[in-house]
Amino acid sequence: MTKKKEQMLTRRQALGLTAGAVAGSAALTAPALAEKTATVIExxxxTSWPKNLxxxxxxxxxxxxxxxxxSDGAMRVRLFAAGELxxxxxxxxTVSSGTAQMGHSAAMYxxxxxxxxxFxxxxxxxxxxxxxxxxxDQMGGQELWDELYAPFGVKPFMGGNSGPTMAGWYRDPVExxxxxxxRKLRIAGLGGEIMRKHGVTPxxxxxxxxxTSLQTGxxxxxxxxxxWSDSSLGFQKLVKHYYGPGFNKPNGTGEALVNAVALEGLSKDLQAVVAEACRVExxxxxxxxxxxxxxxxxxxxEEHGVVVREFPEEVLAALRVTSAEVLDEYTQDDKAAREIYENYMTAQETLAGWSTLSLGENIAARG
Structure with a gap:
């Protein structure tokens, strides 16, 4: 194989790798990218997280x-954890202003x-x-996300997923x-507004x-x-009641933010590298x-004596009703939020039947 063909193959590998190959393959290099860049792009x-949380x-x-x-060294992205910058x-x-070209956080913030x-x-x-x-990816969400952030000069990507969450650590049981x-609870997003309607201070x-906030009361x-993430922060040392399901956060998409001007300033090859790096994650x-x-x-x-509890059905039923009310109220006065909400709910209704059959009923069938 000629050197030119080898370079072309390597570029295709760099831009079209599957998640497993990106994570584990040594064939990640893209010499052609480095050849196009005289100096390293810094x-x-x-981020909103402690380093390596x-x-x-x-x-x-x-x-x-x-x-x-x-990018084979054509780009170098340096991470600053929460509070470092x-x-x-x-x-x-910070990303919108261009002080940093990228960010990693959660859109609900x-x-x-x-x-x-x-959403x-x-x-x-x-x-x-x-x-x-x-x-x-398939039902209009990315287009709405792009449109929402465009006035701020920010391009969003899915950049991780922590999966469904638990409902949290409680000092005293919820019966x-x-x-x-x-009660005063650290609870993020719309879950806090739902809890507020039931007397909780979010x-x-x-x-x-x-x-420290849990430790000091x-x-x-x-x-x-x-x-996994919760235990790394040590909550099990302070309280033992761990509740589920995480009704308030059934998904955990991490958000990668890119300054739009900085992204557009890259070559098409490097733009694809940034997008693919987020997608793989x-x-x-x-x-x-x-x-x-x-x-x-x-x-x-088994080792920390944590008691995993489920909210009683009467509690979940009440929270479910309140959730529908909160979502409707929350999106009433904001046109963009309402459009996203309606698109989101259409997707949920469309996907529900297959999800129940392919996930729920298969899990039940396993016994």
Missing amino acids: WRMV PGPGMSAQRICDRINTM VPAFEVFD WAGKMPGSV FTTVPFGLLPQEHTAWV TLDDLNG VSIPSSEMY VVDGVEFLGP ADVALAEANAQNAASLKLLQ
């Missing part, structure tokens, strides 16, 4: 590493700026991970709906501060992600989350 990524923090780092590798909840504005953003992370009683990917009344706290409970992270959550849940129960 980017910064800011199991789940989203690791996704952020892998996206940086993958871009660096797939900007606070956790300032990631979007921008609800105050764009109410419709919450691109998850919504209560909403799409599961596979369904969410189908919506974004009736009245047991929620008066508190917004970045992940780096949740342990600032909150009576915390919800974050699944067993959405698959890799979900597989990792499923495996690690299963192992971590077993460890929490």
Whole structure:
């Protein structure tokens, strides 16, 4: 094979790899990319996570590493964890302004700026991970996401997935709906608004501060992600009641943000590298989350005495009714949010029958 053909093959490998090949193959290099770039393009990524936090923090780092590798050194993306360059909840504005070219966070954190953003992370009683990917990739979600962020000069990508979450760690059991009344919970997104209607005070706290807030009694409970990420933050040392299902976050899409001007300034090859690095992570992270959550849940129960509880059906039923009310109210006065909500719910209704048959009934059939 000639050297020219070898280079062409390597480029195809770099831009068209499957998730498994990107993660494990040595054939990631793209010499042609480096040849086109006289100097290394230096980017910064800011995140909402502690560095290498199991789940989203690791996704952020892998996206940086993958871009660096797939570009064969033509690009170098340096990661700044939450608080190193900007606070956790300032990631979007930092990318929008161009202070950092990339960010990694969760779209629901921008609800105050764009109410419709919450749908691109998850919504209560909403799409599961596979369904969410189908919506974004195949059913109009990505186009709506792009349109929502375009006025801010930001291009969004799915950049990870922590899977379905748990409902959180509670100091005291929840046996009736009245047991929620008066509690202070760290709970993110629309789940907090649902809980508020049942007497809960939702508190917004970045992940780096949740342990101390629970330890000192600032909150009576915390919800974050699944067993793997949660146990890495040490909640099991403080409380033992671990509730599910995570009705408030049935999906956990991580969001990769790219400054639109910076992205457009790249060659087409490098633009494809950035997009593919994010896409691959959405698959890799979900597989990792499923495996690690299963192992971590077993460890929490067997070695740390954690009691996994389910909300009573009367509690879930009440929360489900309240969820529909909150979603309707939440999107009434914002045209973009309403359009996204209607598209999202159409996708959920379309996917429901197949999901029930292919996932729910197969799991039930296994016994």
